[in-house]
Amino acid sequence: GENVEQHPSTLSVQEGDSAVIKCTYSDSASNYFPWYKQELGKRPQLIIDIRSNVGEKKDQRIAVTLNKTAKHFSLHITETQPEDSAVYFCAANSGGYQKVTFGTGTKLQVIP
């Protein structure tokens, strides 16, 4: 089955700096890569996703890049704000695309 590794497990940045979270996946058949943000005590929420036919996607301060050859994808957050503090999970689809496999999560802390 699919295996998704995520690094780092924790990340602290100063407000206004950029943050980068990296993931690797194992199944070359995976073609959809969502990112979820989970604030403390809240539900996971989809913040951005990318399909394998696209190398990069941006949405305001958030961007995701995908390297299919290397099986890497990354989340980039620019101009970080305290409200960006949360746990971020990457994921990759698998199992006939009926499910996604989540990475282990990155706890991002933005220091004001």
Add this chain to the structure above:
Amino acid sequence: DTEVTQTPKHLVMGMTNKKSLKCEQHMGHRAMYWYKQKAKKPPELMFVYSYEKLSINESVPSRFSPECPNSSLLNLHLHALQPEDSALYLCASSPGMAGGPGGQFFGPGTRLTVL
């Protein structure tokens, strides 16, 4: 209505009790999911329903029994649980398959404690 709702928010039960978790969505999504999430861990898939039929069971113990009465409702029946089953139980729905564009919409979860 663009939310997934879950009841109850909190549940404390003994190992001999029978209880049920309820999930509801009115977004017309045809796929619904149950996840279990332990503290500081990612959501762990338990069941997938597609068009009201169980399509994936991730080898979940039989003390967890899912039910999809209609396209808007998803239940999880609990019986003879163990203390290690204590966790946050998340329901989710998706417009297409979870592994397709649009992702999943999660409910707020039920915090379950088994004594």
